[in-house]
Each structure stands twice: as C-alpha cells, then as structure tokens.
Amino acid sequence: MSGLFQEAIFVSLLAATIRIATPLLLSAMGELVTQRAGIWNVGVEGTMLTGAFIAYIAYAVSGDHLTAFALAISAAMVLGAITAFLSVTLRVDHFITGLGINLLASGLTLFWFRSFVKGKAQPTFDSIGTVPFPYLSDIPVIGSVLFDQRLLTYAAFALVPVVWAFLYRTRTGLELRALGENPAALDTMGLNVVARQYAATIFGSALTGLGGAFLMLGFSDRFVPELSAGRGWLVVVALIAGNWHPLRVTSAVLAFSFLESVATHSQAIGAAVPYQLLLALPYVISIAIIVMARGKSRQPAALGESYSRS
Amino acid sequence: MTVALQASGLSKRYGDVVALDDVSLDIHAGEIHCLFGENGAGKSTLSGCLYGYVQPDSGALAIDGRPMRLRSPAEALRLGIGMIHQHFKLVGRLSVIENILVGAGGRGLFLDTRAARRRLAALCADYGVALSPDAIVEELPVGLQQWVEIIKVLFLGVRVLILDEPTAVLTPQESDRLMAALERMRDAGMAIVLISHKLREVMRSDRVTVLRAGKLVASLKTAETSPEELSVLMVGRKVSPSYDHNRETPGEIVLDLSDVYVNGERGHRVLDGLSIHVRAHEIVGLAGVAGNGQRELFETIMRVRPLEAGRISIDGKDVTAGSTRDVIDLGVGHIPDDRYLQGLIGSFTIADNIVLGRHHDCAFRKGPFLDRKAISSFAADSMSEYRVAARDSGTRVDRLSGGNAQKVILARELQRSTSLLLANQPTRGLDIGVIDYVYRQLLAKKAEGFGILLASEELDDLMTLCDRIAVIHRGKIVGVVDPSGTTPQHLGLMMAGQAVSGGDAHAH
Numbered sequence: 001m002s003g004l005f006q007e008a009i010f011v012s013l014l015a016a017t018i019r020i021a022t023p024l025l026l027s028a029m030g031e032l033v034t035q036r037a038g039i040w041n042v043g044v045e046g047t048m049l050t051g052a053f054i055a056y057i058a059y060a061v062s063g064d065h066l067t068a069f070a071l072a073i074s075a076a077m078v079l080g081a082i083t084a085f086l087s088v089t090l091r092v093d094h095f096i097t098g099l100g101i102n103l104l105a106s107g108l109t110l111f112w113f114r115s116f117v118k119g120k121a122q123p124t125f126d127s128i129g130t131v132p133f134p135y136l137s138d139i140p141v142i143g144s145v146l147f148d149q150r151l152l153t154y155a156a157f158a159l160v161p162v163v164w165a166f167l168y169r170t171r172t173g174l175e176l177r178a179l180g181e182n183p184a185a186l187d188t189m190g191l192n193v194v195a196r197q198y199a200a201t202i203f204g205s206a207l208t209g210l211g212g213a214f215l216m217l218g219f220s221d222r223f224v225p226e227l228s229a230g231r232g233w234l235v236v237v238a239l240i241a242g243n244w245h246p247l248r249v250t251s252a253v254l255a256f257s258f259l260e261s262v263a264t265h266s267q268a269i270g271a272a273v274p275y276q277l278l279l280a281l282p283y284v285i286s287i288a289i290i291v292m293a294r295g296k297s298r299q300p301a302a303l304g305e306s307y308s309r310s
Numbered sequence: 311m312t313v314a315l316q317a318s319g320l321s322k323r324y325g326d327v328v329a330l331d332d333v334s335l336d337i338h339a340g341e342i343h344c345l346f347g348e349n350g351a352g353k354s355t356l357s358g359c360l361y362g363y364v365q366p367d368s369g370a371l372a373i374d375g376r377p378m379r380l381r382s383p384a385e386a387l388r389l390g391i392g393m394i395h396q397h398f399k400l401v402g403r404l405s406v407i408e409n410i411l412v413g414a415g416g417r418g419l420f421l422d423t424r425a426a427r428r429r430l431a432a433l434c435a436d437y438g439v440a441l442s443p444d445a446i447v448e449e450l451p452v453g454l455q456q457w458v459e460i461i462k463v464l465f466l467g468v469r470v471l472i473l474d475e476p477t478a479v480l481t482p483q484e485s486d487r488l489m490a491a492l493e494r495m496r497d498a499g500m501a502i503v504l505i506s507h508k509l510r511e512v513m514r515s516d517r518v519t520v521l522r523a524g525k526l527v528a529s530l531k532t533a534e535t536s537p538e539e540l541s542v543l544m545v546g547r548k549v550s551p552s553y554d555h556n557r558e559t560p561g562e563i564v565l566d567l568s569d570v571y572v573n574g575e576r577g578h579r580v581l582d583g584l585s586i587h588v589r590a591h592e593i594v595g596l597a598g599v600a601g602n603g604q605r606e607l608f609e610t611i612m613r614v615r616p617l618e619a620g621r622i623s624i625d626g627k628d629v630t631a632g633s634t635r636d637v638i639d640l641g642v643g644h645i646p647d648d649r650y651l652q653g654l655i656g657s658f659t660i661a662d663n664i665v666l667g668r669h670h671d672c673a674f675r676k677g678p679f680l681d682r683k684a685i686s687s688f689a690a691d692s693m694s695e696y697r698v699a700a701r702d703s704g705t706r707v708d709r710l711s712g713g714n715a716q717k718v719i720l721a722r723e724l725q726r727s728t729s730l731l732l733a734n735q736p737t738r739g740l741d742i743g744v745i746d747y748v749y750r751q752l753l754a755k756k757a758e759g760f761g762i763l764l765a766s767e768e769l770d771d772l773m774t775l776c777d778r779i780a781v782i783h784r785g786k787i788v789g790v791v792d793p794s795g796t797t798p799q800h801l802g803l804m805m806a807g808q809a810v811s812g813g814d815a816h817a818h
Binding site for chain 2: 169170171172174177178181182184186187188298301309
C-alpha cells in the first residue's frame with residue numbers, strides 16, 4: 001500500500017516537473033536565440049506576465065484557446081519590438097530597457113485586470129487537458145510522466161533540437177551566433193545587423209509570450225496579479241547556468257523545474273525544509289554554478305552591447 | 311589596362327573637419343595601387359568611400375566604366391569590391407570555416423560546409439597558407455588571422471581588394487609573404503589597393519597616390535619616384551629624421567627584472583621567465599609582434615599584475631611586493647599603449663588629467679579639497695611647455711586629436727617621473743610631426759639621466775633611438791642586440807621566435 005502511494009507521488013513529482021518546465025523551456029529557447037544575437041533581454045519576466053494576462057482576457061472573452069494563444073503571442077511580439085527599438089535603434093542600455101518593460105507589464109496588467117474584474121466574480125475556467133500518446137502513455141511510470149502531457153509540452157521539447165539545428169546547422173543561425181560575438185563581422189560583410197537583432201528579439205519575445213499563455217491556460221483556473229512569479233528571471237538564469245547552449249539550457253530548466261516540483265510536493269514527501277526555501281534553491285544553485293564556471297563562461301562576447309559603426 | 315574602379319571628385323566632411331577634399335583616382339585591374347599618407351590624411355575615409363562604408367558628400371564612383379552609387383558594403387561586395395580592415399572583423403570564438411561562411415552567401419537553408427572546405431583548401435594551396443578549417447580563430451597567430459580575413463573576402467570572388475594597413479601587425483617576414491601573395495593576385499588580374507605609411511611596402515607597389523590633409527597631392531608610377539620624394543610629398547616639407555644620438559656611458563641600473571613569471575586572465579603564462587634591465591642614460595628598445603607580452607610586461611613593472619615568481623627592483627629598491635603607488639612614488643613615468651583606455655579619462659578635462667595621480671600632492675589641494683586655481687595654472691603652464699593645442703585647460707580630453715591627447719600624457723608622466731620612463735607604443739597612430747616631438751622628448755630625458763624602456767612596432771625607429779634592443783617573444787626576451795649591428799630582417803626572425811645565431815644574444 002505504502003509502496004503504491006510512494007510510486008504515485010514519484011510519478012506525480014516527475015510529471016509536474018515536465019509540466020512546470022514547459023513555459024520555461026519555450027521562453028528559454030526563444031531568449032537563447034535573442035541572446036545569441038547579442039541582445040540581452042531582461043524583460044522576459046514582464047513579457048511572460050503580459051502573455052499570461054492577454055491569454056486570460058482573450059480566453060475569457062472568446063472562449064477559444066487558439067485565439068488566446070495568438071493574441072498572447074502578438075502582444076509579446078509588440079513588447080519584443082519595443083525592446084528592440086530601445087536597445088538596438090535608440091541604443092538604450094539593455095538592462096534599463098528590460099527593467100522598463102518589466103515595470104510597464106507589471107503596472108499595465110494589474111491596472112487592466114482590476115478594471116476588467118471590477119469587483120465582479122472573476123471568471124474561472126478549466127485548464128487545457130492532456131493529450132496522451134496512444135500506446136506510449138500506457139508504459140508504466142514513463143508513460144504517465146512523458147506521454148500524458150499537453151500538446152504544447154510536446155512542442156516545447158521538440159523545439160530544443162530544432163533550435164539547436166537552427167543555431168549550429170543553418171546559415172541564419174551561424175550569422176546570429178556571429179552577431180552576438182562581433183556585430184562588426186556581419187556589418188563589414190554587408191549583412192544587416194539591425195534587422196537580424198530585431199528579428200531575434202521579436203522571436204524570443206513571441207516564445208516567451210507563448211510560455212506565459214501556457215502558464216495561464218495550462219496551469220491555472222484564474223489570473224492573479226504577478227502570475228509569472230519570477231519565472232521570467234528563472235529563464236534568464238537558466239541561460240547563464242546552461243552557458244547559452246540549447247541542451248545545457250534545457251538541463252538547467254529541467255533541474256529548476258524539478259526543484260520547484262519538489263517544493264510543491266514537499267508536504268506529501270514529508271520534507272522538513274520550508275517550502276519557500278526550496279523555491280529559492282534554483283537561484284542559489286545558479287549563483288553557485290556561475291561562481292564555479294567563472295572564466296569558462298561562453299557568454300556571447302557582444303551580449304548587451306549596442307552596436308554602432310566606428 | 312582597364313580601369314576597374316574610378317573615383318571622381320570625392321569629398322567628405324565630418325563637422326568642421328574636411329576628411330576628403332575633391333579626390334579623383336583610377337584603380338586599374340592588374341596593379342597594386344598604394345594610398346600613401348600620414349594618419350588623418352584621408353586614406354581610411356577614401357577607402358571607406360570605395361567600399362560603401364562611408365558615404366561621400368559629393369563625387370561619383372564608376373565601376374568598370376559604369377557610374378555606381380555604393381550605399382553599403384553589401385553592394386560593394388556584390389560588385390566585386392572587398393576590404394580587409396586594419397582591425398580584423400573576425401569572430402574569435404568561431405572556427406576558420408565558420409568565419410568564412412558568415413556572409414559567404416550560398417543557397418538553401420543549411421550550411422554547405424563540405425563545398426566551403428574544398429574551396430578553402432584550394433585557396434590555401436594556391437597561396438601557400440597553412441590554415442586548418444576547424445581551428446578556432448582567436449587561438450591563431452595574428453598573421454594567420456589576417457589570412458582568414460583575406461580568404462573570407464576572396465571567397466566572394468572579389469576583383470578589387472582594399473587592404474587598410476595590413477602589415478601593421480606582421481613581422482617583416484610575414485609582410486614579405488603577404489606582399490608576394492598580393493603580387494600573385496595582381497598577376498591574376500585583380501586590382502589591389504594597399505593603404506600604408508611604410509615606405510618599404512609602398513616601393514613594391516605599381517602606382518602610388520599620396521594624400522595630405524584630405525587632398526590628393528600626387529599620383530605617380532612607383533618606378534618613377536623615390537622614397538625621398540614620397541616622404542617629402544607626404545609631409546609637405548623636408549623631414550630630417552636624424553636625432554642627436556649621444557652615446558653616453560650608461561650609469562646605474564634603474565630597472566631590473568629577473569626571471570619574472572606572470573599569468574594572464576585566463577591562467578595562461580604571459581611572461582615566462584623574463585629578465586631585462588635598464589640603466590640610467592640609456593634607451594632600451596623592446597621589439598616584438600603585438601601580443602607577445604609587451605603590455606603585460608609594462609603592467610607588471612607598474613605592479614598592476616601579480617607575479618607568480620621572480621623579482622623586480624627599481625632604483626635598487628625591491629618592489630616585487632610593492633603597489634602601483636610605491637612604483638609611482640619612486641619616480642616612474644608610464645606611457646601606456648592604449649592612451650584612451652589606460653592613459654586618460656576621456657570625459658575629464660585636460661587639467662584634471664594632468665594632475666591625475668598627483669592630485670593628493672600638497673601643491674594641488676587645500677586641506678581635503680582640490681585647489682582648482684593651482685591645478686588650472688599648473689595645467690596651463692604644462693600645456694604651453696608640451697605644446698598641447700586646445701582652447702584652455704578646461705577642454706575635455708576626448709575632444710582632442712590623438713597627438714594632443716598623447717602630449718597631455720607626456721606632460722603628466724614626464725613631469726612626474728624622476729628616474730625611469732616606460733613608454734609602450736608612444737607614437738602609435740600619431741603623425742610624423744608629433745612622432746618627432748615625442749622622440750625628442752625621450753632623448754632629452756635620456757640626456758638628463760633617465761633610463762627608458764621603449765616598445766614600438768616601428769623597427770626603424772627603435773634602431774635609430776635605442777642603445778640596446780631586446781626582442782620579446784611569447785613572454786620571454788629571446789635576445790638583446792646592438793642596433794648598429796643588426797638589420798630589420800634579423801630582428802624580424804627573432805620576433806618570429808626563430809633562434810638566431812651570431813647575434814650577441816645577451817649583450818649587456
């Protein structure tokens with residue numbers, strides 16, 4: 001009896017890890033492309049929150065998941081375009097740009113949320129259901145952990161090899177990697193630096209917005225202010241911990257998600273450590289990783305630097 | 311001969327400065343055409359116009375006889391005009407083949423590395439270059455990095471190749487090899503535009519165009535001119551690079567390094583058992599290819615870098631465990647190689663920069679506060695003594711020309727020092743007039759009894775100024791020679807790390 005119970009907790013713990021990893025992974029793959037192109041987008045948190053909020057409003061109004069996702073992505077892309085305009089065109093410090101985006105998103109979503117709800121009972125809805133793989137989902141443990149998930153979860157994991165192949169096997173990917181190291185190398189070869197940095201930033205924001213929408217529609221039955229709760233920052237940390245490499249970033253995301261899953265299961269497991277302390281672990285661990293990997297960092301050499309000729 | 315590229319009436323101003331004033335020239339296919347002139351004469355602006363990197367205010371370009379406007383480097387490349395920049399535009403962390411593939415065009419979504427590798431191998435064989443496609447560019451020696459740049463452009467099938475000061479970072483032997491390769495490209499029908507201020511290379515070109523203060527002074531067949539005529543055309547007056555070179559008897563040892571080991575930021579050795587000494591009344595030259603430990607040596611003497619092993623003494627006092635402040639207090643002046651990064655604070659005024667480092671002297675403060683009046687009058691005196699051309703001592707240093715900025719550093723370091731001067735590339739990027747001034751200042755200090763350590767990439771200058779020349783290679787002094795008993799070729803071999811027999815390797 002207790003063995004069965006333990007197995008159920010174990011399965012639940014791992015399945016939750018995969019689910020929690022989904023929005024982080026979507027955003028991390030997007031922001032990986034952005035950062036490899038040299039744009040240090042710190043506004044991930046705000047972009048994710050915006051994606052979540054727009055998905056909520058759109059679904060509440062339309063009742064259609066596709067519409068909700070499409071609008072969330074569009075809103076995030078607008079934020080990406082603003083980020084690119086500030087960082088690339090106006091050459092504002094990337095960190096300040098990101099802080100601005102985060103504060104803007106936090107303020108606007110809260111304001112709009114209050115005026116949307118206006119004291120009425122907040123609409124709630126069921127989160128997106130899982131789509132089990134035929135046959136595969138019947139495998140014990142692995143089946144329910146990996147193959148009884150939501151469609152976007154499968155998509156997020158499929159994205160990892162796609163982003164890898166894009167960065168390391170395509171011409172555009174090579175150009176983006178070169179851009180993050182030395183924009184002058186592209187400029188002098190007659191390749192447009194500005195257009196590529198805009199595209200990479202908007203692409204990253206689109207995936208972050210999608211991650212935010214999943215956070216809302218795949219996890220929650222209602223919106224709460226600051227729904228993203230630091231997950232955008234976790235993505236930024238995962239890129240550093242994963243040394244800007246798709247597979248290592250994925251490992252970092254999975255490790256962080258596992259820790260969060262452990263934290264939410266802590267009572268069931270009977271862990272004696274306070275829940276909040278477990279939630280802080282990813283950050284503590286990544287600081288430790290950064291300190292240990294000091295000097296070996298493969299941070300794109302021109303990350304966060306606005307390019308101009310001469 | 312066909313005209314590959316024709317410029318007529320090119321002009322360009324930057325604010326009040328006329329960088330290019332009505333310049334017209336023809337570049338022929340099958341010739342090496344040299345653009346010759348001092349820094350700031352307009353060579354780089356002109357080449358930028360030819361490559362679409364700089365947009366001229368007026369004037370026109372014609373390529374193969376057809377009028378063209380080059381709005382970007384992309385258009386220039388499409389029309390077969392490529393450029394090798396003085397500061398390489400490579401991605402250090404990517405491999406050779408990846409660097410070549412950036413911007414190499416091609417069809418399809420995916421990289422075609424196999425075809426690129428074949429072409430790279432063919433080009434390397436053609437020019438006798440040993441480049442491994444998978445080598446990481448930042449780990450290659452500078453000479454090979456330059457070949458990556460050149461092959462990157464050749465990959466696009468250019469017919470006109472512009473090179474901006476390509477030999478600045480090469481040893482004399484590497485320069486010879488490069489010139490030979492350029493001659494092969496010329497013989498294959500390419501047009502080569504070579505920007506240089508070194509007479510030795512200019513004389514190997516087919517035609518030379520001399521620029522001065524943005525104006526075209528002359529366009530000549532190289533065979534019909536002489537180095538003397540060219541240098542007069544470049545400066546606009548006769549220059550006499552002869553210095554009163556008094557061979558004084560060297561005095562006491564003022565700087566002594568023995569078996570110094572220093573590690574760099576990434577943990578690798580940058581100074582590898584280096585020993586050198588400098589006596590009073592002598593100038594010791596430091597020759598070497600850039601990046602062989604010169605900057606680290608100067609920073610180590612200034613006690614900016616920690617020692618792994620070895621001993622340093624200045625004026626007989628051991629400063630191995632000392633601080634930078636201790637070294638400065640011993641009367642050491644330091645002219646760093648990057649004057650804006652290490653020598654000056656660009657957003658500060660001339661006055662602030664001149665007293666920087668001695669602002670705690672009683673003369674410049676009243677109690678805890680800076681004495682602005684004393685600082686200003688001291689700065690004004692220094693400016694007139696060291697001929698700094700600026701409105702007043704309140705001018706920001708980043709508004710000054712390179713020559714005037716360097717004079718601000720000279721004013722500070724020469725007045726502060728009492729026994730030892732460390733000068734790392736003190737003439738880099740300066741025009742002949744200022745170079746002459748800097749050298750005369752150094753010789754005057756030598757006559758006063760200073761010991762001077764002078765690093766320069768201009769071997770000819772080292773040979774005229776120095777009492778001894780030490781050659782540095784991979785963080786080690788590989789030989790010390792008497793300038794009167796050596797040649798640039800001999801020095802070049804030592805700089806490349808080749809053992810040279812016969813030289814008095816440890817002459818003292």
